[in-house]
Amino acid sequence: MYMLELFHGPTCAFKDMALTVLPYLLRKGCDLCGIKENILILVATSGDTGKAALEGFKDAPGIKIMVFYPDDGVSKMQKLQMTTQEGSNVNVVAVKGNFDDCQTGVKKIFGSEQCKKALAEKGYLLSSANSINFGRLAPQICYYFSAYCDLVTSDQIRMGDKVNFTVPTGNFGNILAGYYAKRMGLPVGTLVCASNKNNVLTDFWNKGMYDVKRPFYKTMSPSMDILVSSNLERLIFELSGRDAALTKERMASLAATGRYSLRAEELKKIRSEFFAAYATESDTVDVIYEFFEEYGYPMDTHTGVAMSVAQRYEEKMKKENPKEELPPMVVVSTASPYKFPQDVLYALTGNDVKDSFKGIKRINLLTAMKVPETLKSIRYKPVLFKQTVSPDKMFDEVMKFV
Numbered sequence: 494m495y496m497l498e499l500f501h502g503p504t505c506a507f508k509d510m511a512l513t514v515l516p517y518l519l520r521k522g523c524d525l526c527g528i529k530e531n532i533l534i535l536v537a538t539s540g541d542t543g544k545a546a547l548e549g550f551k552d553a554p555g556i557k558i559m560v561f562y563p564d565d566g567v568s569k570m571q572k573l574q575m576t577t578q579e580g581s582n583v584n585v586v587a588v589k590g591n592f593d594d595c596q597t598g599v600k601k602i603f604g605s606e607q608c609k610k611a612l613a614e615k616g617y618l619l620s621s622a623n624s625i626n627f628g629r630l631a632p633q634i635c636y637y638f639s640a641y642c643d644l645v646t647s648d649q650i651r652m653g654d655k656v657n658f659t660v661p662t663g664n665f666g667n668i669l670a671g672y673y674a675k676r677m678g679l680p681v682g683t684l685v686c687a688s689n690k691n692n693v694l695t696d697f698w699n700k701g702m703y704d705v706k707r708p709f710y711k712t713m714s715p716s717m718d719i720l721v722s723s724n725l726e727r728l729i730f731e732l733s734g735r736d737a738a739l740t741k742e743r744m745a746s747l748a749a750t751g752r753y754s755l756r757a758e759e760l761k762k763i764r765s766e767f768f769a770a771y772a773t774e775s776d777t778v779d780v781i782y783e784f785f786e787e788y789g790y791p792m793d794t795h796t797g798v799a800m801s802v803a804q805r806y807e808e809k810m811k812k813e814n815p816k817e818e819l820p821p822m823v824v825v826s827t828a829s830p831y832k833f834p835q836d837v838l839y840a841l842t843g844n845d846v847k848d849s850f851k852g853i854k855r856i857n858l859l860t861a862m863k864v865p866e867t868l869k870s871i872r873y874k875p876v877l878f879k880q881t882v883s884p885d886k887m888f889d890e891v892m893k894f895v
């Protein structure tokens with residue numbers, strides 16, 4: 494088993510991989526298309542996207558960026574990271590509600606001709622930094638290839654051998670990039686889709702029906718607290734044989750009734766390429782503790798979900814085919830343990846601390862793992878954004894900003 498640590502960028506989470514590239518792709522795209530307008534990036538975030546996008550786009554010429562996050566749905570550290578953001582072209586606003594309320598609000602603005610017209614009059618074109626933007630997916634495909642090459646050059650596998658990946662999944666962007674890598678020829682065996690208690694994807698794999706009519710849970714892996722996984726649309730488009738009309742029908746059904754179903758042959762296909770399961774909160778705590786006890790390796794809560802599911806997948810496969818050798822498993826690690834210090838400290842020691850910075854200090858004493866500078870320094874930065882709005886007032890804020 495191998496860990497693919499994708500959290501060594503400016504915000505200590507995997508979204509940095511794509512969001513530090515996206516502004517350059519966007520700039521180049523505008524130049525190639527002869528677009529002269531300013532760009533307004535709107536982001537709905539469950540925590541990590543927002544900060545990573547702010548860092549990627551801050552002070553980018555001709556671009557403004559505005560981030561909406563759920564008032565009560567992000568960790569203290571995530572909130573501080575965003576509300577202390579510097580840069581001349583940034584704005585950060587809390588929304589009363591959960592992530593889906595934020596995402597729905599932003600999607601409404603994107604879908605409204607009236608909003609687009611009002612912005613155009615001010616000289617702005619809309620774009621997104623959420624994982625529905627293909628400019629996010631494209632850079633993510635690369636690290637699946639890169640990880641595979643690392644395994645080859647370090648003599649862990651031979652070129653052509655299969656490798657499995659387990660991905661902690663929310664909006665289905667990361668794992669979809671893995672699927673695209675496979676379609677591009679990378680020898681990937683199974684893609685393991687790991688969810689937390691918001692297990693809408695696990696049910697989808699088991700029953701062949703996507704059903705969002707269910708309770709929404711706030712968990713210790715907040716970046717995966719999602720009911721409507723936007724990028725799943727792209728997977729079912731591929732599974733349907735790229736049937737755009739059928740995909741559109743399903744999305745309309747999702748919007749109208751909260752559900753849609755797969756055909757039998759699609760379900761068979763999706764199950765042959767992916768395995769899906771979820772970890773409860775206590776599974777996550779247990780695996781973080783056990784892994785540190787056994788290997789001295791601390792994981793964040795999202796990576797803990799992935800590890801728990803990866804272990805379950807391997808146990809299941811060994812039980813079903815005891816003689817068959819499993820391909821190596823790469824567990825995709827999406828955040829630094831220091832990004833979720835209270836929950837990680839609780840998992841490691843059973844201790845609750847009220848203050849994130851105290852948590853960071855204790856984890857550091859316990860693990861001797863270096864604390865990223867960017868997390869240390871926000872403690873001393875002034876909070877610049879304090880506003881909270883209701884979902885129906887989001888566009889008013891946008892107009893004030895431009």
Ligand SMILES: *Cc1c(COP(=O)(O)O)cnc(C)c1O
Nearest residue numbers: 541662663664665666667716827
């Ligand atoms: C965003 C995020 C995820 C989920 O990734 P998706 O592409 O939305 O599936 C998992 N872990 C962390 C730490 C994240 O920030």
